[in-house]
Amino acid sequence: MRSNLPRLLTAILLLSLLTGCWDRRELNDRLFELASGVDRLEDGKLLLIGQFMVPSTSEEGGGAKKPYLIETGVGKMVSECLLDMQLKLSRRITRGHRNNIYFGEDMAKAGIADLMDSVTRDPDSRLKSDIWVVKGGTALEFMQLSYPLESIPAIGLSKIRHIIGKTTGNSLLEILVEENVEGSGPTLPAVEILYDTKLRKKTLQVYGRAIFNRDQQLAGYLNRMESVYRLWITGETDRIPITADLPNGRGSFNTEVTLLHAKTRTAVNAGRVAIDVYLTGSGVILESQPAIDLRKPDHLREFEDIMNRRIEKDQTEVIRKVQRQFKVDVFHFGKALDRQHPQDWARLKAHWEQSFSDAEVTVHSRVKIKRIGLQGPPPNKP
Amino acid sequence: MIPSRNPVSYPRETIGAHLSENEAMLRQLFEHCFDVVFQRVDLSEECLILMVYVDGLIDKNVFASPLFQSWVAEKAGAGGKGAVDYPVLKEHFAVVRPIRNESRVQEIVESVLRAELAVFVDGEPEAILLETSGMEHRGVEEPANEVAIRGPRESFTETLQINTSLVRRRIQTPHLKLEPVVLGTFSKTRIVIAYVEGEARPDLIGLVKQRLAGIQLDVVLESGYIEELIEDRTFSPFPQMMNTERPDIVTASLMEGRIAIMTDGTPQVLILPITFWTAFQAVEDYYERFIYATLIRWTRFVLFAISLYLPSLYVAITTFHPQLLPTNFLQNITSAREGVPFPGVIEALLMEFLFEGLREAGVRLPKAVGSAVSIVGALVIGEAAVKAGIVSAPMVIIVSLTGIASFAIPRYNMSIPFRILRFPLLLSSGALGLFGIAMGTLLILTHMARLESFGVPYLSPIAPFQPDQIKDVLIRAPRRKINSLKATLAGRPRRR
Numbered sequence: 001m002r003s004n005l006p007r008l009l010t011a012i013l014l015l016s017l018l019t020g021c022w023d024r025r026e027l028n029d030r031l032f033e034l035a036s037g038v039d040r041l042e043d044g045k046l047l048l049i050g051q052f053m054v055p056s057t058s059e060e061g062g063g064a065k066k067p068y069l070i071e072t073g074v075g076k077m078v079s080e081c082l083l084d085m086q087l088k089l090s091r092r093i094t095r096g097h098r099n100n101i102y103f104g105e106d107m108a109k110a111g112i113a114d115l116m117d118s119v120t121r122d123p124d125s126r127l128k129s130d131i132w133v134v135k136g137g138t139a140l141e142f143m144q145l146s147y148p149l150e151s152i153p154a155i156g157l158s159k160i161r162h163i164i165g166k167t168t169g170n171s172l173l174e175i176l177v178e179e180n181v182e183g184s185g186p187t188l189p190a191v192e193i194l195y196d197t198k199l200r201k202k203t204l205q206v207y208g209r210a211i212f213n214r215d216q217q218l219a220g221y222l223n224r225m226e227s228v229y230r231l232w233i234t235g236e237t238d239r240i241p242i243t244a245d246l247p248n249g250r251g252s253f254n255t256e257v258t259l260l261h262a263k264t265r266t267a268v269n270a271g272r273v274a275i276d277v278y279l280t281g282s283g284v285i286l287e288s289q290p291a292i293d294l295r296k297p298d299h300l301r302e303f304e305d306i307m308n309r310r311i312e313k314d315q316t317e318v319i320r321k322v323q324r325q326f327k328v329d330v331f332h333f334g335k336a337l338d339r340q341h342p343q344d345w346a347r348l349k350a351h352w353e354q355s356f357s358d359a360e361v362t363v364h365s366r367v368k369i370k371r372i373g374l375q376g377p378p379p380n381k382p
Numbered sequence: 383m384i385p386s387r388n389p390v391s392y393p394r395e396t397i398g399a400h401l402s403e404n405e406a407m408l409r410q411l412f413e414h415c416f417d418v419v420f421q422r423v424d425l426s427e428e429c430l431i432l433m434v435y436v437d438g439l440i441d442k443n444v445f446a447s448p449l450f451q452s453w454v455a456e457k458a459g460a461g462g463k464g465a466v467d468y469p470v471l472k473e474h475f476a477v478v479r480p481i482r483n484e485s486r487v488q489e490i491v492e493s494v495l496r497a498e499l500a501v502f503v504d505g506e507p508e509a510i511l512l513e514t515s516g517m518e519h520r521g522v523e524e525p526a527n528e529v530a531i532r533g534p535r536e537s538f539t540e541t542l543q544i545n546t547s548l549v550r551r552r553i554q555t556p557h558l559k560l561e562p563v564v565l566g567t568f569s570k571t572r573i574v575i576a577y578v579e580g581e582a583r584p585d586l587i588g589l590v591k592q593r594l595a596g597i598q599l600d601v602v603l604e605s606g607y608i609e610e611l612i613e614d615r616t617f618s619p620f621p622q623m624m625n626t627e628r629p630d631i632v633t634a635s636l637m638e639g640r641i642a643i644m645t646d647g648t649p650q651v652l653i654l655p656i657t658f659w660t661a662f663q664a665v666e667d668y669y670e671r672f673i674y675a676t677l678i679r680w681t682r683f684v685l686f687a688i689s690l691y692l693p694s695l696y697v698a699i700t701t702f703h704p705q706l707l708p709t710n711f712l713q714n715i716t717s718a719r720e721g722v723p724f725p726g727v728i729e730a731l732l733m734e735f736l737f738e739g740l741r742e743a744g745v746r747l748p749k750a751v752g753s754a755v756s757i758v759g760a761l762v763i764g765e766a767a768v769k770a771g772i773v774s775a776p777m778v779i780i781v782s783l784t785g786i787a788s789f790a791i792p793r794y795n796m797s798i799p800f801r802i803l804r805f806p807l808l809l810s811s812g813a814l815g816l817f818g819i820a821m822g823t824l825l826i827l828t829h830m831a832r833l834e835s836f837g838v839p840y841l842s843p844i845a846p847f848q849p850d851q852i853k854d855v856l857i858r859a860p861r862r863k864i865n866s867l868k869a870t871l872a873g874r875p876r877r878r
Contacts, residue, residue, distance in 0.1 A: 008825075015814060015821060024701050024815070026726060027719045032704070032712065053709075055716040067713075096705030097712060126705060155709060 027055075031091035034068070035154030037102035037139025040110050041074070048073045048081030049102075049140050050093065051154055067151040070143055078118035095124045099169060100154045101131045102191075104138035108210060108218035116179075116216070119172065127176075128169040130161065133210035135192040135221055142193055145204055153204070157191065160206055165238050166231075179216075181335060183352030185328025186212045187230075190221055211326045214353065219326040222318070229318045233262045233277060233331045242283070242367075244303075244310040251289030255307055257281040257367050264336040268344040273359040275333055277319075279311060282370040291381035294372040304369050311365040319361045329356040396485045401430050401504035408434060411491060418494070423454070430504035431471075439497035441516025447478045468506055475501065479512045492570070522548065525627050527794065532669045537627040542572050542646035548629040549576060549644075553636065557581075560644075563594055571602035576632070576642040583639065589836060590641050590654070605645045605652045614834050619799035622835040624660055625650040631665055655836035659844070659855045661796030662686070667858045675858040682790055683856075689787035690800045693734060694811035694819050696780050697726045702815030719774045727812030729773055733781040734804065736763055741785070 037049040052069045073085030086093055101119065103112060119125055134142045147153035162168050171189055178186040190210040195202050208227040213219045222230060231237035239258045246252070258281060265276040285294065285303070292299045322330055334352050338345040348355050392411070397404045405420060412418040417438060423431040444450065475481050484490050485508040494500050497515035522544060525537035538545045546560050557579040565571050575594070577587055593612040602608065605625060613622045626632060627649045632642045635653045643652040662682045667675040699706050700715060707715065722729060740759040744752050764782075767773045784804070791797035803826060810818035833840035843851035853859035 015818075024812070027700050027704065027716045028722070030704065030716075032709075032716070034709065053713055053716065055713070055720040094704065096703075097709050099709065151713070 025092060025094075029091055030094040031089055032097045033093055033095045034097055034152050035100040035102065035143065035157075036095070036098055037104065037134075037143050038078070038107050038115055039104035039138045039140055040107040045074055045076055046078065046081050046107075047140065048075070048078060048085060049143050050085055051143050051152065052089075052093075053097075053152060066146075068153070072140070078115065079122075095122075096126055098125065098129055099158050101129055101172070102139040102142055103131065103133050103188075104140070104142075105134060105136055105218065106138070108133045108188075108212075111215060111217045112212070113216040116175070120176065127173055130158065130169055130171045131175065131188050132157070132171075133188050133190045133218065135190045135207045135210070137193050142191065142204065145193060145202055147204065157204065157206075161189070164206065166236070181332075182338075182349050183329050183334035183356065184332060185214065185219075185326065185330045186216060187330050188212070209330075211322070211328060211330055213326065213328050219328065222322075225314070226318045226321070229315050230322075230330060232260050232279060232315070233264070235260075235262060240281075241286075242307055242311060244307045246290050246292075246306060251291075253288040253290065253303060253307075254286045255283040255367075255369065256286050257283045257311075264331075264333060266333065266337040266340050268337075268341055268348070273333075273337065273348070273355050275336075275359050275361045277315065277361065277363045279315065279363065279365045279367065281367045283307065283367050284371045285369060285373055288373075288378065291377050293376035295376040300369060300372065304367070307369070308365040308367055311367060312363045315363040315365070316361065319363070323357045323359070323361070327353050327357045329353070333359070333361075390488075390491075392487045392491075394487055397487055397490065397502070397507060397509065399505050399507045401432055401502055404502055405432050407487070408491075411487075432502040434494055434500040434502070435514070436494060436497060438518065439516075440499050440514040443516070444478055444499060444512065444514050450474060450478065468503055471501075471503065472510060475510055475512055479514055481513075482511050483508045484511050485509070496570070519544070528626060528628050528631075528665070528792075530628075530664070530666045530669070533665055534628075534630050536629055538629060538644075538649035538651060540647050540649060542574060542644060545629075545644050545649070545651065546574055546576070549632055549636070549642070552629060552633040553578065558636070561591075563591075565594070565597055565599055565608070566602040567598075567600050569599075569601040569603070572646040573602070573608070574644040576636060576644060578636045578639070581637060581639040582641055586639075586641060586655070586836060590643070594643075602645060602647075604648045605643065605650045608643060608645065609652055614836065618829065618833060619802045620658070620830065620833060620840065621795045621799070622656065622833070622840070623652045623654040624656045624793055625652055625795060627651070628665060634665075634668065655834075655838040657835065657838060657842055658830060658840050661791055661793050663854070663858075664792035672858050672860040679856075679858055682792070685787040685790040686800065689784055689791070689797070690804060690807065691819065692780055692784045692787070693730045693804060694807040694822075695816075696776070697730050697808060698811040698815045698819055701726045701812070715774075715776055718776050721771045722774045723772070725812075726777075727808065729777050730780070730808055730812075731805070733763070733773060733777055734784070734808065737781050737785050738801070 032053040033050045034053055035051040037051075039047040039049070041047050049070060049072050052071065054067055054069050056067060071085050071088055073081035073083070073088075075081040075084050082093065103115070107115075119129075119131075120127070143153070145153060147156040150156040150159065158168050166189075175186045175188060178184050188210045190207040191204055192207040193202055194205045206224070207221065208224045209222040209230065211219045211222060228237055228240045232240055238260060239256055240260060241254060241256050243252055243254045260281045261279070263278040263280075265278065267274045267276075283304075288294065288303075292303075294300050294303065319331065322328070329352065333356060334345070334349070337348070390411075393407055397407070405422075409420060417436050419433075419435055419437050421433040421435075423433065472481065472483075484493065490500055490509050490511070493511050497513075499512040499514045501510040501512070503510075519541040520539045522536050522539055524535045528537075536548060538548065550558065550560070555578075559575075559577055559579055561575045563573045563575060565573050573594070575587070575590060590612070594608070597608065597611045599607060599611070609621075609623050609625070610616065615622065632644075632651050632653065636642055640653050640655065643654070645651075662679055664678075664682075667679060670678075700719070704712055719726075724732065736759075740755065740763075744755050744759075747755060763773075764778055768775045768778055788797050788801055791800070803822075807819060807822045810822045812818070814821065830840050831845055839846060842848065843855060853863060
């Protein structure tokens with residue numbers, strides 16, 4: 001017992017020599033970066049923008065103070081920008097709470113591969129972040145936008161993403177995974193700055209998805225419906241609103257489809273890839289304009305049919321758009337082919353982008369309408 | 383006999399036949415002891431009687447006994463003639479109280495001090511000793527420190543006989559053994575080792591007796607004196623015995639095969655061996671229905687974790703790993719901490735120290751002043767310090783939560799180690815973050831795993847794991863199920 005004590009003390013003393021244990025820093029000496037943005041300047045340098053949380057000194061001290069602060073740094077590389085920024089700030093930049101990273105459109109077009117290294121190598125940055133592309137704007141512009149509902153605009157964007165049924169904080173990880181899936185094209189969510197002419201104010205809106213090519217340069221965008229159709233195939237969304245029209249101008253109806261499920265069947269016929277996408281789900285009719293009593297099974301079947309054709313048409317269009325315009329497989333078709341026909345995949349994967357673009361894709365939609373609401377025909381159309 | 387520091391030297395071994403000689407010798411022995419009364423009853427020239435007793439210790443009703451009165455009257459009526467009829471006198475006394483004859487001086491002196499009445503008769507080389515103890519004592523009252531909503535309202539007193547009777551009334555079998563031991567060269571404190579034969583393991587009883595025999599003490603004032611001398615590990619923050627003032631706890635423990643050590647002069651009874659988990663078992667767990675008892679026990683587990691870890695976790699997370707906090711929460715904490723001049727650890731240490739100070743000041747204060755302390759403490763520390771920006775509001779919340787949580791551990795002496803260990807944990811978390819907390823926890827666990835209480839591993843039955851015995855550890859199983867529980871110590875099915 002007595003001889004153990006010096007040993008114990010030595011062990012405790014040795015513990016304190018461990019590096020990494022001295023990163024003690026009081027909250028008052030830290031500046032939490034909640035969002036950062038990267039823009040490409042005309043001379044090819046980077047502009048790093050940080051949105052920082054400004055702690056408010058309790059109740060007193062006037063409530064009009066903005067709870068956040070924006071600072072910029074310029075440099076050739078991200079770490080240079082960071083240093084440049086730190087020289088303007090009295091507190092240590094802590095990026096453990098950075099949930100959102102914005103890339104300006106110019107930056108995204110120039111390629112994001114170099115930025116990804118900084119994001120993943122730096123131990124201070126965390127993987128649980130969302131990366132956004134600012135459609136048609138710069139990150140600086142976007143970050144200067146104030147958002148009335150949340151004290152810090154970056155939090156607002158995360159919440160929007162959560163509410164529309166997407167997982168938050170996964171797009172950085174996703175793109176890292178995507179990068180290592182052969183043939184697959186990386187995508188990032190996109191936001192845009194809207195000027196509402198009626199309310200005369202600028203606000204932010206989630207646009208859809210930005211598609212990158214294999215060189216990690218921005219290839220184009222999918223709008224919100226196209227994005228949701230894509231997510232149906234990749235299985236990352238849980239609901240989709242479908243508006244379909246009845247023929248002969250009889251009116252439109254809207255269905256919210258939930259319990260989404262998609263299955264991909266692949267086949268290789270004489271070197272050409274054939275892909276069959278089977279979509280299932282169950283729909284709830286939210287709005288129906290035609291004077292039709294949906295309580296009758298015949299009418300309901302007609303609706304179902306129209307809706308399914310509509311889904312097939314739209315989905316096919318989305319896939320075709322990607323095949324023609326972007327030529328990157330953002331639907332994980334390559335992965336499905338790899339699993340279903342490994343031998344063929346070994347042959348095809350070297351030039352998968354081409355094979356993907358040439359592939360014949362057929363969409364089969366089998367969505368059932370499960371609920372029609374509380375009434376048969378619309379109330380004023382017997 | 384343990385050699386005394388200041389042994390009493392007796393001029394003679396036994397008393398003589400001459401009353402006056404005996405009286406002189408005793409008066410010399412009891413010099414400057416005003417409470418020792420020498421009562422001469424000289425009924426006649428040949429009938430000389432001396433009664434020696436300690437005033438206040440004996441029951442004076444002996445003198446009022448009709449037999450004694452009639453004997454005196456008879457003797458006085460005989461006209462002061464005739465010698466003492468010694469056998470008759472003895473019989474008279476024997477009717478009143480149990481008597482014995484003693485001629486050794488030392489024994490007589492010690493008996494007088496033990497509240498017996500010594501009667502010397504001229505011409506007889508021995509004394510009659512009557513057990514007449516009628517000491518002033520406190521009656522059985524409600525337990526002051528271990529309150530239960532449901533359950534008996536009796537607690538032990540300072541008198542050993544009352545305490546043993548409280549236990550004996552609950553276990554009416556000759557298997558309940560109450561073995562007396564006298565400890566303390568000066569105090570001659572009576573101690574009773576209580577156990578139920580057949581329930582307590584014989585080797586355990588032997589161990590306790592052996593350790594008690596090894597004790598050398600001049601005075602035993604409280605069971606704590608004994609506890610410190612017979613515990614397994616002195617240099618451990620964890621108590622290896624439990625103390626209670628409730629007879630029902632003692633009874634239940636005895637029936638579980640534990641041993642109780644009752645000390646004269648204190649209402650605190652020691653129970654051993656114990657495990658770590660006894661800290662979470664309150665009496666009421668066994669009086670209330672099992673669902674409630676189990677839920678409350680889990681509440682205690684959570685509160686225990688809070689009382690040990692909360693301040694260190696707060697310090698570690700805010701100063702080392704702010705990434706762990708949700709962003710909105712972080713914003714609030716950062717705002718609250720803004721302008722506080724001290725680092726988190728110092729702030730926490732300061733507040734914990736203040737809390738311990740408040741508690742210590744409150745414990746011994748008279749009730750009237752005690753409330754003043756709490757008001758000053760609550761107002762000054764809770765309100766003013768936060769307003770003045772000396773400490774942050776979250777820290778006040780953390781410290782008060784910790785304080786409340788530490789009161790939720792039913793056994794007071796079991797809550798002490800956690801109060802102590804909180805500080806080293808706080809320091810290590812302040813220096814090493816969550817890593818420090820993990821290291822501290824490891825050290826504590828290692829120590830606890832090594833600790834034993836009278837041969838019973840401290841963490842049993844969780845470590846070493848005995849699945850058949852955990853029905854009363856993490857949960858309090860329904861009584862029907864608990865019946866099949868094997869006694870940890872007796873090794874046979876227990877019914878309770």
